[in-house]
Amino acid sequence: MTRSIEYGQLMHKAMRGLIQQVLEDVARDGLPGEHHFFITFDTRHPDAELADWLRERYPEEMTIVIQHWFDNLEVSDAGFAVTLNFGNTPEPLWIPFDAVRTFVDPSVEFGLRFESHLPDEDEEDDDDEESADTAAAENDTAPRGEAEVVSLDTWRK
Template sequence: MSDSIDYGKLMHRAMRSLIQDVLSAVSENGLPGQHHFFITFDTMHGEVRMADWLRERYPSEMTVVMQNWFDALQVTDEGFSVTLNFGDAPENLYVPYDAIKTFVDPSVEFGLRFESHDDDEAELAELPVAPPELDRASERAEDKDENPKAEIVSLDSFRK
């Protein structure tokens, strides 16, 4: 038994479970209201499946948008597959949860960001807290006193 609790690992698992729950609900009922997702993932992850031409175009990471048109969303305990339209070319993708770097729903200013344990602390300090579109949306909302600032959860504080 370990002499410490790995809170970072537990948080990653909980956040990935949240993504699974959200995607499962969407696969059963569709996207409610104005909800939509920006999902950025590591295209170099060994279990990602995507067309060769997409991998050539996005050799390290890719952001997909699930909003107006997507098809065949299937959610498992390990990841999800979905067919998306890339310039009138429907392509199926499989993304394991471990490959996800960010999951953002800008309609409610919610986002999750996963960072690898291998990242250098100096590099992490330079990363923005939220994607630029969330920062701008949050600033507009704060000016109007409508919505709270986006809640981005980072796990750096839990790491040793």
């Protein structure tokens, strides 16, 4: 039996750890300066928790903005909870780190993209960044920045 080092899995774990650390810092100290986040996640993930109307509106993925108004940001090893305002309706969300597809901070042109290689998502993943629905919290309608998104699959064989 041949064993190999799963670099892709190790990098995804490290990148999710980076997101966890950033969100823990924000939960404790607030957002510094002009920092803000666009976080796209898979609404089909079995552990993702969101209102039924949001799941119906975003049946595959959703992009949230953490910027001007957010509340109750709590971070654990498994994911994070946050309350965002959708049309003057505060809605709590639970987003597992395994459900995160992209994490972008346009204020510093930083971004991460998690590639998924499920059989039914082969070519569609290439267009995820462009076709992602954006559910922005009220007052968080800033356009997406031109952040560079890092894809580890570029270096995979």
